Amino acid sequence: MxxxxxxxxxxxxxxxxxxxxxxxxxxxxxxxxxxxxxxxxxxxxxxxxxxxxxxxxxxxxxxxxxxxxxxxxxxxxxxxxxxxxxxxxxxxxxxxxxxxxxxxxxxxxxxxxxxxxxxxxxxxxxxxxxxxxxxxxxxxxxxxxxxxxxxxxxxxxxxxxxxxxxxxxxxxxxxxxxxxxxxxxxxxxxxxxxxxxxxxxxxxxxxxxxxLTAATGEDMIVDCPNCEYAANLEAATCSQVNISKSTNYSSENSNNTQSTTQDTAKTQSQTSDVTPSPESVLTPDMGTIEAVASHLKLPKNKCIKALLLFYGTVPIMVLVSGDDQLNECKLKIELDALFPEPQDIRFAEESDLQTLNLFHGFMGPSTLTDDQFQKGLIISDFRLKGIKGACAGANKKDYHLINLDEGRDFTPKYFFDLRNVQEGDTCPKCEKGTLSFVRGxxxxxxxxxxxxxxxxxxxxxxxxxxxxxxxxxxxxxxxxxxxxxxxxEQNHDEKGIVWPEELAPFSVAIVLIGHKDPDLTSAAESMYRSLKEEKIDVLFDDRKESPGRKFKDLELIGIPFQVVVGRSFKETGKVEWKCRRTGSNGCVGIDELSQTLNSLLTNGS
RNA sequence: CGGGGUGUGGCGCAGUCUGGUUAGCGCACCAGUUUUGGGAACUGGGGGCCGGUGGUUCGAAUCCACUCACCCCGACCA
The missing domain is CATH 3.30.930.10 (Bira Bifunctional Protein; Domain 2)
Structure with missing residues (x-):
């Protein structure tokens, strides 16, 4: 071409x-x-x-x-x-x-x-x-x-x-x-x-x-450096260890039978540490975990994030730890298993909240009255199982409740794995590696x-x-x-694309510098013909443009190899080749050109 | 869908707030001359219904209304 x-x-x-x-x-x-x-x-x-x-x-x-x-x-x-x-x-x-x-x-x-x-x-x-x-x-x-x-x-x-x-x-x-x-x-x-x-x-x-890993990827990959475990964030789980460790609460529960004697012991020792009765505290305009946690001087994992959403027409209050994010995918899977007919999930809107007399930023599980939530369902992430001394919205504008114990002050109907795995959690497969995030x-x-x-x-x-x-x-x-x-995304530099050879639109570009010189032109022309005969996919830059422009275009387009026919050919009878990816280059006589190129194309440079 | 933003020659923008020359600049394009190893120089040129419709006004790219298109952000708590 x-x-x-x-x-x-x-x-x-x-x-x-x-x-x-x-x-x-x-x-x-x-x-x-x-x-x-x-x-x-x-x-x-x-x-x-x-x-x-x-x-x-x-x-x-x-x-x-x-x-x-x-x-x-x-x-x-x-x-x-x-x-x-x-x-x-x-x-x-x-x-x-x-x-x-x-x-x-x-x-x-x-x-x-x-x-x-x-x-x-x-x-x-x-x-x-x-x-x-x-x-x-x-x-x-x-x-x-x-x-x-x-x-x-x-x-x-x-x-x-x-x-x-x-x-x-x-x-x-x-x-x-x-x-x-x-x-x-x-x-x-x-x-x-x-x-x-x-x-x-x-x-x-x-x-x-x-x-394909890339910084601009829209997906988050959870990756274990210790074993071959890798999962989409939507699907990723972590070792049960994190669930108990990170909250300092027991993970004893019926749903996920990971409980050990150690866990039980911990639960008992904590139970003896009795949390005072729940108390309502004024938290004006503090509708975020961030604000509440810093105002009450509580760690974020002591704050319960309560989200209201609808599964079809059923209101669902989902509880996750304040430092966690709800994984809607996991939630959907659990709900689909719970209900006879799969439904869509949608977050509650302002009008829903008004109907239920709930307030954006001040919702919580413990004071939900029957008429507010008679048809509703409270479900929670595992990490909140057994939480003590927690804080949650009071279902009253500008108020939160503190000193909440799960089981005493609120009782979710179900516990599931509902949160997004976090960087630093332990691998669910090898139980050793520390999970890290990569974009893909x-x-x-x-x-x-x-x-x-x-x-x-x-x-x-x-x-x-x-x-x-x-x-x-x-x-x-x-x-x-x-x-x-x-x-x-994976193969570029500041000048442009750097195609892998298998995908490159052309394998080689011949750049003619000096289109008015008949010697150069005819040399480039014959080189072009012979490379074509060799079945090398070659782009012949025969344009009457300035050299700078030709180089810039070819680099932008990302052709793996350039062959320059110009000054050096005039002086030495040799042409220069250059690799787009590595910048390596050399001079070669016309006779050896196709051989050199073939070896560069098969072996790289 | 909600919020925000932008529409001015092919591309990137200025001008809009404060209405008033012939709507401007860089790049690109065309012609000529000179250039030819890193996006050339000079001279001359072509190309715009200022997204659309309707209004206000003596007068609208500029103000108002509607509309269309495109772009960005969107659980962080419910």
Missing amino acids: RFSKLFCPTLKESPNDAEITSHKLMIRSGMIRKLSSGIYNLLPLGLKVMRKFEAIVREEMNEVDGQECLLPSLIPSDLWKESGRWDKYGKELLRLTDRHSNDFCFGPTHEEVITDIAKKNIRSYKELPISLYQIQTKFRDEIRPRFGLMRGREFIMKDAYSFHANDESLSETYMQIRTAYQSIFKRCGLDYKIVQADSGSIGGANSEEFM IEVGHIFKLGNTYSKAMKAEFLDQNGKTQPFEMGCYGIGIGRTVAAAI
Whole structure:
């Protein structure tokens, strides 16, 4: 490719709305342009990088017997009604109507479609297992699209689905695809972690995420330096040790049988230390844990954070320690298990508080009267089990209660693990490592779906005994655009992108300095031709631009190697090569150029 | 959805508070000349219904109302 012919509108400055490096660099390097919020044009350079990544994904998927299909992006609502998601999937689902008033959605994911294919075309266990995948444009109407391709509304995703006669077969394929994913990210030279994920509302099945570590990542990864434990913050747990240790209260309880004789002893010794009766104290305008704790000179973990939310129509007061944060994901899982029908969780609004005669910032569990909270439920995080001398809102404006003992002054109906793990907690797996937090970008998700969809949609096959069974299913996604963006987050410097060779839009750039010199021009031209013949993907910067500009553009675009045809060629007959990543360079005669480049490209520099 | 912010040539901005030249600057673009190893110099040029609609006014980018688009933030306690 000649640069003079390439449509690559580079920019010296990045537009105002680009926040993170990858977004800025993709715009500046002429890879993408925004069309609308979360919707982007992929220009030639951007598309080329995407295609290179897709090719790697295809190779690795095919390697584990994945077979590529292409499913429609527009899906009739019937299928989504069959699975039950037409009503469940919220506003993220873009719904459309055709001229016959038939409802469709723009597929945000394709479980329904693929399950329908299996249902209609797979009869026998003999045809299983089977893995199908596609690389396709999806649409999710995100509340807040941001960061360019990182969190767009329209995006390209590789999604794979596998069908099995039994769980063992599913596990086997799951592991194969897991390995394929590892090869994919490794080949691209990307720094990734596999973390345990929240399996969401679909069921307790296995689910792991592939995360690319990056400071700008939207996800928080909890990582154990001592063992291989890593989890998404939403799913992360910690050793029971922390629960008792950090609050200094007993963790004896029925739900999580970690109690030891030591714990019991501690409880007893503390019980003898009798807390005075609860007392109401004036805390004017102190609606935050921060303010209350400092006013009452109490540590934050002696203050009870009481949150009011609704599970469907049921008011739920959730208690967590003042220094903890509620993990809504964990809460949802527990509540779903408690109630017959899964519901959405929402935080109480001002009007709800008025109805219940409660006050923002002054809520607590101990003085909730029956008429206030007759239909409600108080549940608490484990860490508050057995807390003594605590402080909580008095359910009266500007008042808090102190000297509260759990069990004496308030009694939550249930105790669960409801808090976010904190940095410094102990690893739940090895019980030794101190958990630390790393930011990451979720680029892949592998998931044992089980038979949720096949059951709902009656997608069944005949097993060896001639019995009808729903398929066991797995699903496996990779965000194509997001991976490309994340690759830039991991591979850039102040000058621009530094592509890993596998993803680079071109392997080598020939820079002609001195386009008016016929000797230089013809040397560069013949070099260009011979590299092309060698099947090296070369970009020939033949533009009649100043040298500075050419160098800047090539660095911005991030081509791994540069070959300069200019002054030194005139003087010595040799051309210079330079590595974008390491800055290493050298001179080489034209005859040896392709050999040198080939060795640089295969071995790095 | 709630809160905040921004819309002025392709990009980055000034001008708006305090209404009044022909709406300006840098970069980019076009032509010519000179340049050619780190985003060149000079000269000349093109390009704007100041997001849209409606109002106030002799007069609106500027004031008012509505609207649209885009961006940022959003349990920290309930």
